[in-house]
Amino acid sequence: MVEALLVAAVKSAVMLALVLTVCAYMTLFERRLIAGFQLRYGPNRVGPAGLLQPFADAVKLIFKESFRPAGADPLVYWIAPGIAMITALFVYAVIPLGPTLTVLGRPVPLVVADVNVGILLVLGASSIGVYGIILGGWAANSKYALMGSLRSSAQVLSYELVLGLAVASVVLSAGTLSLVEIVNAQQRVWFAVTQPVAFVLFLLGAIAETGRAPFDLPESEQELIAGYQTEYGGFNFAMFYVGEYVGIVTMGLLAANLFLGGWHGPLLPGPVWVAVKTLAFAFFAVWLRATLPRVRQDQLMALSWKVLIEIGFLNLLVTAAILAWRGG
Amino acid sequence: MPEARTETIILNMGPQHPSTHGVLRLVLELEGEVILGATPVIGYLHTGFEKEMEHRTYHQNIVFPARIEYLATFVEETAYVLAVEKLLGVTPPPRAQAARVILSELSRIASHLVALGSSAIDLNVTSLFLYCLQDREEILDILEMVSGQRMMHGFLRIGGMQWDLPEGFEARVRALMDRLPARIDEYDRLLTDNLIWRRRTEGIAVLSAQDALRYGCTGPMLRGSGVAYDVRKAFPYSGYDQYDFDVPVRWNGDAFDRYLVRLEEMRQSRRIITQALDRLPGGPWIVDDRKVALPPRAELTRSMEAVIHQFKLVSEGLHPPPGEVYAAVESPRGEKGYYLVSDGSNRPARVRVRSGSFNNLQALPVMIHRGTVADVVVAIASIDIVLGDVDR
Numbered sequence: 001m002v003e004a005l006l007v008a009a010v011k012s013a014v015m016l017a018l019v020l021t022v023c024a025y026m027t028l029f030e031r032r033l034i035a036g037f038q039l040r041y042g043p044n045r046v047g048p049a050g051l052l053q054p055f056a057d058a059v060k061l062i063f064k065e066s067f068r069p070a071g072a073d074p075l076v077y078w079i080a081p082g083i084a085m086i087t088a089l090f091v092y093a094v095i096p097l098g099p100t101l102t103v104l105g106r107p108v109p110l111v112v113a114d115v116n117v118g119i120l121l122v123l124g125a126s127s128i129g130v131y132g133i134i135l136g137g138w139a140a141n142s143k144y145a146l147m148g149s150l151r152s153s154a155q156v157l158s159y160e161l162v163l164g165l166a167v168a169s170v171v172l173s174a175g176t177l178s179l180v181e182i183v184n185a186q187q188r189v190w191f192a193v194t195q196p197v198a199f200v201l202f203l204l205g206a207i208a209e210t211g212r213a214p215f216d217l218p219e220s221e222q223e224l225i226a227g228y229q230t231e232y233g234g235f236n237f238a239m240f241y242v243g244e245y246v247g248i249v250t251m252g253l254l255a256a257n258l259f260l261g262g263w264h265g266p267l268l269p270g271p272v273w274v275a276v277k278t279l280a281f282a283f284f285a286v287w288l289r290a291t292l293p294r295v296r297q298d299q300l301m302a303l304s305w306k307v308l309i310e311i312g313f314l315n316l317l318v319t320a321a322i323l324a325w326r327g328g
Numbered sequence: 329m330p331e332a333r334t335e336t337i338i339l340n341m342g343p344q345h346p347s348t349h350g351v352l353r354l355v356l357e358l359e360g361e362v363i364l365g366a367t368p369v370i371g372y373l374h375t376g377f378e379k380e381m382e383h384r385t386y387h388q389n390i391v392f393p394a395r396i397e398y399l400a401t402f403v404e405e406t407a408y409v410l411a412v413e414k415l416l417g418v419t420p421p422p423r424a425q426a427a428r429v430i431l432s433e434l435s436r437i438a439s440h441l442v443a444l445g446s447s448a449i450d451l452n453v454t455s456l457f458l459y460c461l462q463d464r465e466e467i468l469d470i471l472e473m474v475s476g477q478r479m480m481h482g483f484l485r486i487g488g489m490q491w492d493l494p495e496g497f498e499a500r501v502r503a504l505m506d507r508l509p510a511r512i513d514e515y516d517r518l519l520t521d522n523l524i525w526r527r528r529t530e531g532i533a534v535l536s537a538q539d540a541l542r543y544g545c546t547g548p549m550l551r552g553s554g555v556a557y558d559v560r561k562a563f564p565y566s567g568y569d570q571y572d573f574d575v576p577v578r579w580n581g582d583a584f585d586r587y588l589v590r591l592e593e594m595r596q597s598r599r600i601i602t603q604a605l606d607r608l609p610g611g612p613w614i615v616d617d618r619k620v621a622l623p624p625r626a627e628l629t630r631s632m633e634a635v636i637h638q639f640k641l642v643s644e645g646l647h648p649p650p651g652e653v654y655a656a657v658e659s660p661r662g663e664k665g666y667y668l669v670s671d672g673s674n675r676p677a678r679v680r681v682r683s684g685s686f687n688n689l690q691a692l693p694v695m696i697h698r699g700t701v702a703d704v705v706v707a708i709a710s711i712d713i714v715l716g717d718v719d720r
Contacts, residue, residue: 034454034455037455038454038455038458038459039458039459039462040458143337143339144339147361147701213452214452214524216452222346222347222449222450222451222452222705223347223701223702223704223705224701225345225346289452289454290454290455291453291455292452292453292522292524293448293451293452293453293519293522293524293525293528294451294452294524294528294702295524295527295528296527296528296700296702296703297361297700297702298700299527299528
C-alpha cells in the first residue's frame with residue numbers, strides 16, 4: 001500500500017515537472033516559430049539560441065508585484081488563476097505518454113493512472129477549467145475582463161459539445177473510455193483515417209476550447225486588450241498563462257492518442273512518437289495563429305451551433321449505425 | 329418578484345488601447361456587444377503645429393507637415409510648398425515637379441502598406457503586418473537615400489527641392505517597382521481569398537455615398553463609397569495631368585471595399601512612378617529666382633549680390649505678397665490642404681490644415697452604429713486615421 005502510494009507520488013512529481021517544462025518550452029517554440037512565419041528571429045538572446053528564455057520569463061513573472069485592482073473581489077480574484085492552472089494540470093493523471101516499459105524487471109506504465117473513464121475525466125476537467133476564466137474576468141471588476149469572460153463561457157460551452165461529439169465517435173469505434181485502450185485500438189489503423197470527420201471536428205474544437213487564434217476571442221488583444229486577463233499581472237497572470245499552454249499540450253496529446261495512433265509508429269520508441277505527434281498539433285496551432293484573421297463572436301457561435309454540432313451528431317449516428325450493422 | 333432592470337454599458341475605448349491607432353478615445357454605449365452609440369473624443373495628440381507655423385518663416389515651416397502626418401511624408405511636404413508657391417506665383421522646374429510626383433507616390437505606397445498591415449493586425453493577421461512593414465522599409469530606405477532622413481525629410485523647398493535626386497536613385501526605384509506587384513498580389517491573395525477576412529470586412533462599417541459626402545470624407549473612404557473624387561484628377565498639381573492612371577472606385581462603402589481601393593491605388597501609384605521615371609526631365613531642381621531660392625554655393629565666392637540674397641533669405645526669409653491661398657493634394661487619407669494667409673511679412677499670419685483624417689473620423693459613429701465591438705476595430709482600421717493629422 002505504502003509502496004503503491006510512493007510510486008504514484010513519484011510518478012505524479014515527474015509528470016508535473018515534465019509537463020511544466022514542456023509548457024515553458026512550448027512558449028519558446030511558439031515564439032520562435034511565429035517569428036519564422038513573420039521573417040523575424042524571435043527570442044534568441046537568453047542562453048544558446050534563446051533556450052533559457054522561458055526561465056527568464058518565469059523568473060520575471062514570479063518577482064513581479066502581485067497587484068489587485070480596486071473594487072476586485074479579493075477571494076475570487078486570487079482563486080481564479082489557481083483553478084485555471086490546477087484543472088489544466090489535473091488531466092495529466094490519466095493521459096498516457098507511451099506504452100508500458102520494463103524497468104529493472106518491473107513493468108512501468110507511462111501513465112500515472114489508467115482510469116477506465118480516462119477521456120471523460122479529461123473533458124470534465126477542462127470544463128471546470130473555464131470557471132477560472134469566468135471567475136477571473138468577473139472578479140477583476142473591469143468591463144473588458146467581463147466581456148472576455150462572457151465570450152469565453154459562451155465559446156467553451158459550444159465547442160465542448162463539438163469536442164465531445166468528436167470524441168464520442170472515437171469512443172464508439174474503440175469500444176472503451178480508457179485512453180490506453182483507445183490507443184491500443186489503433187495498432188493497425190489510426191482513427192484519423194477511419195474517423196476523418198471527427199478528426200476535423202476535434203481539431204476545430206480543440207483550437208476553440210484552448211482559446212487559440214483564430215478563435216481567441218476571450219482575450220482578443222485588438223478588441224478587449226487582454227480579455228479576462230486584463231487586470232492580472234505577475235504570478236497570477238503566469239498561472240493563467242501556464243493553464244493556457246498546458247491546455248495546448250493537452251489537446252496535442254489528446255489528438256495524438258485519440259486520432260494519430262498514440263505511441264504506435266515505426267522505428268522510434270513510443271514516447272518519441274507521442275512527442276512528435278503532439279508537436280505536430282502545436283505546429284498546426286501556431287501556423288493557424290500566424291495566418292488567419294480572427295472570427296467574430298456571432299460567427300463563432302453560428303459555426304458551432306449551426307454547422308459543427310449537426311455534423312458531429314450525424315457522424316456519431318453514422319458511426320453507431322455502421323458499428324451496429326457490423327457487430328450485429 | 330421585482331421587475332428585471334436592464335441598462336446599457338458605457339465602455340471607454342482608448343486613449344490607451346491596442347487598436348485605436350494612437351490616442352483616439354471612443355466612448356461606446358453597448359448593449360451586450362452591440363453598439364448603440366459612439367462618441368469619438370479627440371485632442372490627445374494636439375500639438376499646436378498650426379499656431380507654431382505662424383511664428384516661423386515660410387522656409388522654417390517646411391519641417392512641420394511631415395510631423396503632422398507622419399506616414400505619407402512627401403505628400404505632406406508637397407502640400408505645404410505648393411501653397412507657398414501659389415502665394416508667390418512661382419512654378420518649380422519640371423525636374424522638381426516630376427521628382428515630387430515620384431516621392432509622393434512612394435510615400436503613398438508606404439502609407440497604404442501601413443494601412444493594409446495595420447488593418448490586418450487588427451484582425452490578428454500579425455504576419456501580414458510584418459510583411460507590409462518590410463516592404464515599407466525598402467521605400468523608407470529610398471527616401472533616406474534622397475533626403476538623408478527616413479521620415480521627417482524637410483527636403484522639399486519653396487520652388488523646388490533641396491538638392492538633385494542622388495545617383496542610382498532611378499535604378500533603385502525601378503528595382504523596387506519591379507518587385508512590388510508580386511508582393512501586392514500576394515497580400516491580395518492572402519486576404520481577399522480568405523473566407524474569414526471577407527466575413528469580417530464585407531458589409532461591415534458601411535458608409536453610404538451620401539453620408540460620405542455629408543461628412544466631407546475624402547480619399548479611399550469616399551472612393552470606397554462610390555464617389556470618384558481624386559484631387560490629382562480634379563485639380564491636378566505637379567503635372568499629375570500628364571500621367572496616365574486610373575482612380576479606383578468601389579460601390580459598397582464597406583471595409584472590404586476600402587481595402588480593395590487601397591490595394592488598387594498602390595498598383596496605380598506604381599504606374600505613375602514608372603511613367604515619371606521614364607520621362608524624368610533633366611535640368612535644374614529649384615527655381616532660378618534669387619528672391620525665392622538660395623543662390624548656388626559657387627556663386628557666393630564671385631558675386632556680392634548673391635551673398636546679399638543668401639543673407640536676406642537665411643536671416644529673414646521671403647516676403648510673399650499679402651493675400652490668401654488654399655492648395656490641396658491627394659494624400660493617402662484624402663484631400664490634404666494648406667490654407668495660408670499672408671500679411672506681407674516673412675511669416676504666415678494664419679495657417680490652417682485641412683486634413684482628410686479629421687473629416688473621415690467624423691463618420692465613424694455612423695459606420696459602427698448597431699455593429700459590435702469587434703467591428704469597431706475593423707472600422708477604425710479601414711478609416712486609416714493618423715491621430716497627429718486629426719489633432720494637429
